[in-house]
Amino acid sequence: MGCGDGGGRYYLRLSRRRRSFAPPAVHVEFAAMQLRLPVARYRVAKACVGPMLRCCCFVLGATSAITVAAGPDYPPTAKRPVTETYHGVTVVDDFRWLEDDASPEVKRWVAEQNALTRRYLDALPQRPAIAARVGELLRTSPVRRYDFEYRSRLFALKLQPPKNQPMLVALPVSGDIRGERVVLDPNLLDPSGRTAIDFFRTSYDGKRVVVSLSTNGSEDGTAYVYDVATGGRLDDVIPGVTYPTAGGSVEWNADGSGFYYTRYPQGDERPTEDRHFFQQVYFHRLGTPVASDRYVIGREFPRIAEIELKGSRDGRHLLAVVRNGDGGEIAYHLRGPHGRWREVAGFNDGVKQLALGDDGKLYGMSIKDAPLGRIIAIPMLRPSLAFAKLVVPEAKIVAEG
Numbered sequence: 001m002g003c004g005d006g007g008g009r010y011y012l013r014l015s016r017r018r019r020s021f022a023p024p025a026v027h028v029e030f031a032a033m034q035l036r037l038p039v040a041r042y043r044v045a046k047a048c049v050g051p052m053l054r055c056c057c058f059v060l061g062a063t064s065a066i067t068v069a070a071g072p073d074y075p076p077t078a079k080r081p082v083t084e085t086y087h088g089v090t091v092v093d094d095f096r097w098l099e100d101d102a103s104p105e106v107k108r109w110v111a112e113q114n115a116l117t118r119r120y121l122d123a124l125p126q127r128p129a130i131a132a133r134v135g136e137l138l139r140t141s142p143v144r145r146y147d148f149e150y151r152s153r154l155f156a157l158k159l160q161p162p163k164n165q166p167m168l169v170a171l172p173v174s175g176d177i178r179g180e181r182v183v184l185d186p187n188l189l190d191p192s193g194r195t196a197i198d199f200f201r202t203s204y205d206g207k208r209v210v211v212s213l214s215t216n217g218s219e220d221g222t223a224y225v226y227d228v229a230t231g232g233r234l235d236d237v238i239p240g241v242t243y244p245t246a247g248g249s250v251e252w253n254a255d256g257s258g259f260y261y262t263r264y265p266q267g268d269e270r271p272t273e274d275r276h277f278f279q280q281v282y283f284h285r286l287g288t289p290v291a292s293d294r295y296v297i298g299r300e301f302p303r304i305a306e307i308e309l310k311g312s313r314d315g316r317h318l319l320a321v322v323r324n325g326d327g328g329e330i331a332y333h334l335r336g337p338h339g340r341w342r343e344v345a346g347f348n349d350g351v352k353q354l355a356l357g358d359d360g361k362l363y364g365m366s367i368k369d370a371p372l373g374r375i376i377a378i379p380m381l382r383p384s385l386a387f388a389k390l391v392v393p394e395a396k397i398v399a400e401g
Helices: 029-035 046-063 065-070 104-122 127-140
Strands: 002-005 008-011 025-027 043-045 082-086 089-093 144-150 154-159 167-171 181-184 195-202 208-215 221-227 233-243 250-252 258-263 280-285 294-297 305-311 318-324 330-335 341-345 351-356 361-366 374-379 389-392
Touching (some): 154 195, 181 208, 294 330, 305 351
Antiparallel strands (some): 002 008, 195 208, 208 221, 330 341, 374 389
């Protein structure tokens, strides 16, 4: 959920990677702002935040029962019905007009709601004690490492309070933290704590890493390339590789000379309302201008396509997982060693997961004519469902993947 005014938005929400690159974390910026904590923006592990917020909600609810019973004087909210029919069912939305967050009327409504919330929270006598306790928990929560990736060595994101943002670290193959080294610390890049790592992807030889960075919780990410050994930044900068509408993804080519990345429309390629849709894949060769990056795939994808890129262990194959929004329809496209793309499965083929095996096969979970799921194998040399072989038949329990 979120609230905002003309100056920006503040969210309390699960971090998104419905795509694989976001950490299992939640943002507590909204809670910290409302409680006026002496901390900036923390991204903390869900296991830590859940109990903390439940405690806060319980105390606030228990101590404000009388106030709630009396009923706050909520600002009026006009009903302006919008009627639509989905699959024969008529749905009436009275508050569609509130979705236009650029409207002066909506901004005024949000400001009034925020003012009411501010007055309510400020009147709670227990709020200072709760704020102090939450601040203490944020500053003293344990160190956590997550989003591990193996490419010649281990890489991970590390959250180390009281630092505001997770950093990118490299570890020896053994995982011994005594050999850990910081590759990129966004807290040093931006002492205000407003710059965060969206995701990272390391080259196959482990020598370079692409990092998407965004500011102010926007998730409007720009890709930068760093040398793992020195931590130095290369000149390559790719703006707009990720955005909240469809996320973003990056994958290196086999020899580390460049990488594939998701790209949103630039300039006048699309109307303004489509600028954060119609995601495509481009390729960038290190040391060359962004303007010379070449188109790879995606022009035929739908407006709300969400693309995730996955390379095989040897880097010879590249899989594009294309979600048609959040409705569960997924298509898969495979690029072979010679650069040819083949559609492995379409949106209506019922393949819900697909992974690159080390034996020349793609392994997938399909619900086509198998509601509980079955596991299939598809040869990469003939990447089509027509050549799929059954590996695990449908059983009486659900196949999770």
